[in-house]
Amino acid sequence: MKLHGVLESVLYCDDLESNEQFYSDVLGLERIAAREGRHVFFRCGNGVVLLFDPEQASMVPAEVDGTPIPLHGSKGAGHLAFRAILAEIDAWRDYLAEKGVEIESEVTWPGGGRSIYFRDPAGNSLEIATSELWES
Amino acid sequence: MKLHGVLESVLYCDDLESNEQFYSDVLGLERIAAREGRHVFFRCGNGVVLLFDPEQASMVPAEVDGTPIPLHGSKGAGHLAFRAILAEIDAWRDYLAEKGVEIESEVTWPGGGRSIYFRDPAGNSLEIATSELWES
Numbered sequence: 001m002k003l004h005g006v007l008e009s010v011l012y013c014d015d016l017e018s019n020e021q022f023y024s025d026v027l028g029l030e031r032i033a034a035r036e037g038r039h040v041f042f043r044c045g046n047g048v049v050l051l052f053d054p055e056q057a058s059m060v061p062a063e064v065d066g067t068p069i070p071l072h073g074s075k076g077a078g079h080l081a082f083r084a085i086l087a088e089i090d091a092w093r094d095y096l097a098e099k100g101v102e103i104e105s106e107v108t109w110p111g112g113g114r115s116i117y118f119r120d121p122a123g124n125s126l127e128i129a130t131s132e133l134w135e136s
Numbered sequence: 137m138k139l140h141g142v143l144e145s146v147l148y149c150d151d152l153e154s155n156e157q158f159y160s161d162v163l164g165l166e167r168i169a170a171r172e173g174r175h176v177f178f179r180c181g182n183g184v185v186l187l188f189d190p191e192q193a194s195m196v197p198a199e200v201d202g203t204p205i206p207l208h209g210s211k212g213a214g215h216l217a218f219r220a221i222l223a224e225i226d227a228w229r230d231y232l233a234e235k236g237v238e239i240e241s242e243v244t245w246p247g248g249g250r251s252i253y254f255r256d257p258a259g260n261s262l263e264i265a266t267s268e269l270w271e272s
Contacts, residue, residue, distance in 0.1 A: 001227050002164055005181020007265055008217035009145040012210070028138055032270065045141020047183075048270050050215070058212065070240045070253045072261040074148070076194065076210030079186070081144035091137050104206045117206045125208040129143055134168065134184050 007047050011078045012054040013122035016040055019051055022121050026099050081127035089114045092128050109133050143183050147214045148190040149258035152176055155187055158257050162235050181219065217263035225250045228264050245269050
C-alpha cells in the first residue's frame with residue numbers, strides 16, 4: 001500500500017478571474033471545472049492544479065451529497081513547479097517574456113536540471129523545471 | 137510546448153520535525169532532501185512534495201551558486217491530494233485510524249471516485265483519492 005503520486009496541487013488566488021486567464025491562456029492548461037468566485041481547476045499531466053479563493057475555501061462550508069468537504073485556505077505566496085523537458089526551458093523563457101511575464105530567476109542546478117521562476121498574478125511563485133532536478 | 141505535469145507540490149509547516157515524521161513514518165514517503173529548520177522534501181510517484189517552514193522560506197534568502205531562489209511562504213491550511221487505487225482507500229482509512237489519525241471526511245464522488253480526508257500535524261488538509269475523480 002503506497003501513495004502513487006500527487007493528484008491535486010493547490011494554490012490560492014484572491015483574484016480568480018485574472019489567474020484563471022493566466023493559467024489557461026498563458027500557461028496553456030485545460031480548465032476542467034470552476035465555481036465562480038470560489039475555485040477553478042485545471043488538468044496538468046496526470047494530475048490537477050486547483051486554484052481557490054482563500055476566503056471562500058476556508059470559510060464557506062462545502063459538501064457532496066450531505067458529506068462535508070474539509071475547509072482549507074492560506075494567505076501568502078505559495079509555490080508549485082511544473083515539469084518540462086530540457087529543450088523546452090529556453091522556449092518557455094522566451095515565450096513568457098513575449099507575454100510580458102517577468103522571469104524572476106533562472107537556475108542551473110549543480111546536480112543537473114534547470115529551472116525558471118516567475119509569478120502568477122496572485123504572486124504565487126511558479127517554476128518550470130526539468131525532472132533531472134530530482135533524479136539524482 | 138506544454139507543461140507535462142506538476143513536479144513540485146508545496147505545503148507549509150510550522151513544526152517541520154513532527155511533520156517530517158508524519159509524512160515519512162505514517163504516509164511512507166521517501167525523504168530525499170532536508171535543511172534543518174527550513175525544509176524537508178519527499179519523493180511521491182513522479183513528483184516531489186516539499187514541506188517548508190513558512191517563515192524561513194518567505195524571509196531568508198536562498199541561492200544556488202549566487203543565483204537567488206525566489207521566496208514564498210503562506211500561513212493557514214493548505215491542501216494536497218495523493219493518488220491511490222480504489223482497492224487501497226479502505227485500507228488507508230483503517231491504517232490511518234490505527235495510527236491515530238482522525239479521518240475528517242470520506243466522500244464518494246457522484247461522477248466516480250472516492251476520497252478520504254485527514255490533517256497533517258500542521259493542520260494542512262490532506263486527501264487520498266482515486267484518480268477516477270478527475271477522469272470524467
